[in-house]
Amino acid sequence: xxxxxxxxxxxxxxxxxxxxxxxxxxxxxxxxxxxxxxxxxxxxxxxxxxxxxxxxxxxxxxxxxxxxxxxxxxxxxxxxxxxxxxxxxxxxxxxxxxxxxxxxxxxxxxxxxxxxxxxxxxxxxxxxxxxxxxxxxxxxxxxxxxxxxxxxxxxxxxxxxxxxxxxxxxxxxxxxxxxxxxxxxxxxxxxxxxxxxxxxxxxxxxxx
Numbered sequence: 468x469x470x471x472x473x474x475x476x477x478x479x480x481x482x483x484x485x486x487x488x489x490x491x492x493x494x495x496x497x498x499x500x501x502x503x504x505x506x507x508x509x510x511x512x513x514x515x516x517x518x519x520x521x522x523x524x525x526x527x528x529x530x531x532x533x534x535x536x537x538x539x540x541x542x543x544x545x546x547x548x549x550x551x552x553x554x555x556x557x558x559x560x561x562x563x564x565x566x567x568x569x570x571x572x573x574x575x576x577x578x579x580x581x582x583x584x585x586x587x588x589x590x591x592x593x594x595x596x597x598x599x600x601x602x603x604x605x606x607x608x609x610x611x612x613x614x615x616x617x618x619x620x621x622x623x624x625x626x627x628x629x630x631x632x633x634x635x636x637x638x639x640x641x642x643x644x645x646x647x648x649x650x651x652x653x654x655x656x657x658x659x660x661x662x663x664x665x666x667x668x669x670x671x672x673x674x675x
Contacts, residue, residue, distance in 0.1 A: 499581035541602040559617030623670040
């Protein structure tokens with residue numbers, strides 16, 4: 468590799484990840500405290516004691532900042548459920564129960580701590596659907612893997628684990644979508660344990 472090529476490929480000091488991280492962290496805090504719509508790039512820059520032009524060196528728009536914030540948030544959620552999916556000595560049904568419960572509890576906790584977070588989610592869904600879809604796909608992949616494990620264990624009887632996982636994912640949307648959970652956090656019907664039991668029953672062999 469030539470020195471010129473290396474210079475192009477290696478990040479400069481100005482593009483250090485720590486600066487981007489500070490922008491994302493500051494934006495996330497502002498989105499949570501005053502809301503996505505009220506937060507401006509100038510607000511983020513002011514908090515960081517830099518100019519808006521400097522923020523734009525790292526992110527081309529407020530939308531791009533929001534995408535980075537959402538990716539950070541979804542990454543945390545994905546890591547959480549991946550750890551449960553990989554838990555040793557747990558059957559597939561128990562892992563699915565824990566994953567769904569964790570998704571719901573995490574959604575409620577985040578909304579209760581930061582009720583304005585739905586503005587950020589709404590913006591991502593309308594402006595950056597690709598980021599949201601990628602998250603949905605990765606969650607679906609975890610469900611598919613655990614359902615397939617259940618089939619191998621003999622705990623589940625489904626012909627297509629991917630399709631079954633998609634049905635499972637659709638069935639829990641009411642319990643894990645921040646906008647839906649935020650509207651009626653204490654009046655979700657049926658209760659989550661009832662829904663989990665119903666969905667697991669659909670995966671199990673007849674008569675179990």
